[in-house]
Amino acid sequence: MRLIGFLSACGVALGSAGLYLKWRDGSHPHADVILGGLTGFLFLAAGVVAHARKPHARVGLLMVLVGVSLFAEDLQFSPTPWVFTIGVLLSHASVAFSAHLVLAFPSGELRTTARRIIAASAYVVAIVWPAIGLPFYHPASHGLHKPENVLLVWDNPAMVGIVNAGMRLGSGVVAVAVVWVMLRRWTRASWPMRYVLAPIFVTGVIGALATALGGILGHETRYAQAGLLAYKIAFCLLPLGFIAGVLRVRVGATRVDSLLVELGLSDDVSPERLRSIISRSLKDPTLRLGLWDEHRMSYLDGDGNGMELPADDESGAVTFIDYEDRPLAVLTHDPALREDRVRLDAVKAGASIVLERQRLAGAMLAEVRRSRVRIVEATDAERRRFGQDLHDGVQQTLVIAATHLRTAIDRLGADPRTPALAALTSCEQALGKVREELSEIAHGLHPPALTYFGVSAAVEALARDMPIAVTVAGEDVPRLEPIVEYTVYMVVKEAFANTLKHARATEARVRMRHSGDALLLEVADDGVGGASLSARRGLLGLQDRIQAIGGAMTVTSPAGRGTLLTVALPCKPLVPKEGEQAWPVSAS
Amino acid sequence: MARVRVVIAEDQALLRQLVSEHLRHNGIDVLAETADGARLLAAVRTARPDVAIIDIKLGPESDVDGMSAAMAIRRELPEVGVLLLSQYREVRFFTTLVKDGMRKAGYLLKEGATGAGGFVAAVERIAAGGYVVDPAISALMLKGRSHQGLDGLTPRQLEVLALMAEGLNNGAIGARMNIKECTVETHIRAMFANLGIQDVPEINQRVVAVLMYLRARQGREG
Numbered sequence: 001m002r003l004i005g006f007l008s009a010c011g012v013a014l015g016s017a018g019l020y021l022k023w024r025d026g027s028h029p030h031a032d033v034i035l036g037g038l039t040g041f042l043f044l045a046a047g048v049v050a051h052a053r054k055p056h057a058r059v060g061l062l063m064v065l066v067g068v069s070l071f072a073e074d075l076q077f078s079p080t081p082w083v084f085t086i087g088v089l090l091s092h093a094s095v096a097f098s099a100h101l102v103l104a105f106p107s108g109e110l111r112t113t114a115r116r117i118i119a120a121s122a123y124v125v126a127i128v129w130p131a132i133g134l135p136f137y138h139p140a141s142h143g144l145h146k147p148e149n150v151l152l153v154w155d156n157p158a159m160v161g162i163v164n165a166g167m168r169l170g171s172g173v174v175a176v177a178v179v180w181v182m183l184r185r186w187t188r189a190s191w192p193m194r195y196v197l198a199p200i201f202v203t204g205v206i207g208a209l210a211t212a213l214g215g216i217l218g219h220e221t222r223y224a225q226a227g228l229l230a231y232k233i234a235f236c237l238l239p240l241g242f243i244a245g246v247l248r249v250r251v252g253a254t255r256v257d258s259l260l261v262e263l264g265l266s267d268d269v270s271p272e273r274l275r276s277i278i279s280r281s282l283k284d285p286t287l288r289l290g291l292w293d294e295h296r297m298s299y300l301d302g303d304g305n306g307m308e309l310p311a312d313d314e315s316g317a318v319t320f321i322d323y324e325d326r327p328l329a330v331l332t333h334d335p336a337l338r339e340d341r342v343r344l345d346a347v348k349a350g351a352s353i354v355l356e357r358q359r360l361a362g363a364m365l366a367e368v369r370r371s372r373v374r375i376v377e378a379t380d381a382e383r384r385r386f387g388q389d390l391h392d393g394v395q396q397t398l399v400i401a402a403t404h405l406r407t408a409i410d411r412l413g414a415d416p417r418t419p420a421l422a423a424l425t426s427c428e429q430a431l432g433k434v435r436e437e438l439s440e441i442a443h444g445l446h447p448p449a450l451t452y453f454g455v456s457a458a459v460e461a462l463a464r465d466m467p468i469a470v471t472v473a474g475e476d477v478p479r480l481e482p483i484v485e486y487t488v489y490m491v492v493k494e495a496f497a498n499t500l501k502h503a504r505a506t507e508a509r510v511r512m513r514h515s516g517d518a519l520l521l522e523v524a525d526d527g528v529g530g531a532s533l534s535a536r537r538g539l540l541g542l543q544d545r546i547q548a549i550g551g552a553m554t555v556t557s558p559a560g561r562g563t564l565l566t567v568a569l570p571c572k573p574l575v576p577k578e579g580e581q582a583w584p585v586s587a588s
Numbered sequence: 589m590a591r592v593r594v595v596i597a598e599d600q601a602l603l604r605q606l607v608s609e610h611l612r613h614n615g616i617d618v619l620a621e622t623a624d625g626a627r628l629l630a631a632v633r634t635a636r637p638d639v640a641i642i643d644i645k646l647g648p649e650s651d652v653d654g655m656s657a658a659m660a661i662r663r664e665l666p667e668v669g670v671l672l673l674s675q676y677r678e679v680r681f682f683t684t685l686v687k688d689g690m691r692k693a694g695y696l697l698k699e700g701a702t703g704a705g706g707f708v709a710a711v712e713r714i715a716a717g718g719y720v721v722d723p724a725i726s727a728l729m730l731k732g733r734s735h736q737g738l739d740g741l742t743p744r745q746l747e748v749l750a751l752m753a754e755g756l757n758n759g760a761i762g763a764r765m766n767i768k769e770c771t772v773e774t775h776i777r778a779m780f781a782n783l784g785i786q787d788v789p790e791i792n793q794r795v796v797a798v799l800m801y802l803r804a805r806q807g808r809e810g
Contacts (some may be wrong), residue, residue, distance in 0.1 A: 391645075391675050391676075392645065392647070392675070395675050395698075395699075396600050396603060396675070396698070398699075399603065399675075399698045399699055400600075400602050400603055400606065402699070403603075403606055432699075435699050439675070439677065439699075443676075443677065447678075448676040448678045448681075449676075449678045449680055452655065452678075452680070452681070453680045453684075456789070457678075457680045460788075460789070461678060461679075461680075464679075464728060464731055476789065
């Protein structure tokens with residue numbers, strides 16, 4: 001920063017002096033003077049800005065050097081001999097720095113040997129070569145009213161002419177080489193890179209063309225003059241273009257922000273949508289997004305496959321998106337995007353907010369799902385416990401009561417005219433009725449067929465209780481998790497109840513298919529149809545239960561054409577634990 | 589005739605007492621009473637009773653469930669009869685119990701079993717090699733089946749069915765009829781088809797067939 005500060009301070013001083021000298025000299029049109037001065041100051045300013053953004057890149061320094069060297073040319077308008085001499089010596093230095101800047105843009109480094117050779121050649125042609133001609137240069141001999149050349153050794157205009165011709169040729173060759181390199185870079189660049197290259201490329205090409213024209217046709221020709229003017233204007237605009245580039249990044253960042261606001265407002269953003277939005281705002285169609293997977297401890301692409309990360313170097317770039325040191329995602333993108341740190345950081349920040357939000361929402365949703373399952377399980381357990389209490393407690397006590405009653409009746413003797421006997425017999429009958437009713441309730445709450453033998457036996461038992469013909473098709477289903485088994489039981493029970501209550505059906509059909517990780521259940525009747533989830537509260541309750549365990553239910557019930565209930569439940573067969581009852585697993 | 593010897597496993601003390609008193613009162617030897625499945629198995633292994641009377645669902649304190657104990661006895665000591673006492677109006681317990689033959693097996697609902705004189709008879713019938721099914725259960729199994737009887741059966745099939753009703757398994761039926769076991773199986777399949785009992789799980793088919801046989805015979809006698 002200190003060097004840049006010093007250089008730009010020199011540049012400002014030099015520029016002010018140069019402008020004054022050029023103005024006083026009066027040999028140049030005022031517009032030209034102003035344009036030149038403006039260009040120089042803009043380069044200084046742009047150089048400082050570029051340096052502030054990327055202190056480690058040399059591109060800011062080069063810009064300041066271009067500005068300084070531009071002003072240094074103006075020293076040849078000084079009346080002081082030694083200052084004039086320096087001015088003559090540096091009269092083409094800006095060309096070398098400009099070429100270097102163009103070749104090294106935007107990183108500030110000359111990345112290929114070809115570029116290094118061309119840049120070196122530019123310095124030789126624009127600084128070393130004129131220095132060779134300087135000892136032979138006597139302005140008076142060229143009809144110029146200039147101060148003395150303090151380095152004059154031998155006044156020889158012919159020698160100066162040869163040196164100048166050589167320099168024109170050399171600069172022409174260098175310019176052509178620069179144009180060639182730039183064209184090649186442009187054609188090979190990715191779009192993000194072109195985005196970065198555009199301003200310098202356009203001016204660079206115009207400048208190089210103008211220099212080439214001048215070099216080949218001679219500076220005095222009309223075309224060369226026109227080219228030179230175009231170049232001067234373009235060159236003046238180059239630092240402006242650069243500053244515009246900086247501003248455009250800001251504008252881009254704002255657009256990124258607004259995109260993220262849009263993302264943040266919609267609850268569900270698919271990875272592909274996020275990818276395409278990031279890709280669009282970074283103008284990199286090759287961009288890939290990988291989302292961090294906690295369980296697999298790796299980044300997964302849109303298809304859920306582990307993502308290979310390229311090396312973070314010249315040919316590829318990897319940007320990690322974290323939130324408070326927790327990995328969220330990774331971007332692989334065009335290396336050129338590194339030049340656009342501000343934009344990349346904005347996208348990173350925005351994406352991390354969206355992804356963290358999604359992660360939290362996902363965690364919350366998972367917890368809600370788990371708690372839904374827990375609620376259903378708790379309800380089932382409660383029913384089971386209640387049913388079991390009725391079976392094992394109340395009913396058995398009733399059995400004992402009935403047994404005592406029987407004994408009492410037996411001991412009273414067989415005379416049916418005994419008044420107490422009639423009462424006790426009625427009592428026994430009532431007790432029997434209570435037991436039967438209780439048994440039915442207990443059975444519904446805790447169907448032993450389901451608990452001991454699984455869904456096939458339970459469905460069979462339900463079918464047996466139906467007053468209409470019921471066909472149960474499909475092989476025996478293996479034992480499943482209790483929550484799934486109970487759900488199947490509830491579905492069939494509810495479907496049968498609906499069939500009896502509403503369908504006026506003559507027959508019903510149940511079909512179960514189990515395939516590894518899913519159970520497909522169909523309950524159909526040939527009744528009047530017209531059932532729907534909204535119309536049958538029982539079905540709605542079933543739907544909640546089915547969804548809680550990750551299943552799905554459809555009701556097809558066209559009027560007059562029966563009702564078909566289809567339920568799919570995710571489930572795995574239960575492997576009986578060591579030592580657990582193995583007898584009821586399968587009936588076959 | 590020698591006195592019938594039984595062991596009892598029932599977790600409800602009151603009921604267990606009632607049953608054992610009732611049996612003793614009617615001339616049956618009760619060798620052991622327990623509330624625990626593991627103790628029951630130990631008692632059966634040492635005492636080799638004629639019948640083990642088992643509550644299908646022993647309490648949570650019991651390590652071995654009543655049904656599991658019953659199946660272990662069937663597997664290990666087929667000569668010991670098993671009578672399940674159950675509160676469940678459910679057919680699969682019985683069909684599971686007799687999946688290897690209907691000899692020496694029974695399933696009675698508690699509500700109908702105790703107290704009545706039928707209970708002692710049931711125990712004696714099992715001890716003698718027969719089987720007992722609670723009328724409520726056989727009603728469940730035969731529900732919806734016509735009373736067409738056994739008219740559609742060939743004499744051979746009828747013979748197989750009669751032996752099956754005696755509680756014999758396929759091997760024993762073959763030995764008695766002097767035919768190969770696979771021939772017995774062929775007869776049985778054809779018999780099931782003729783009786784129209786192919787719509788129930790395989791395990792239930794034999795039981796249903798026997799129950800139909802029983803009903804038809806009772807119909808003739810009555």
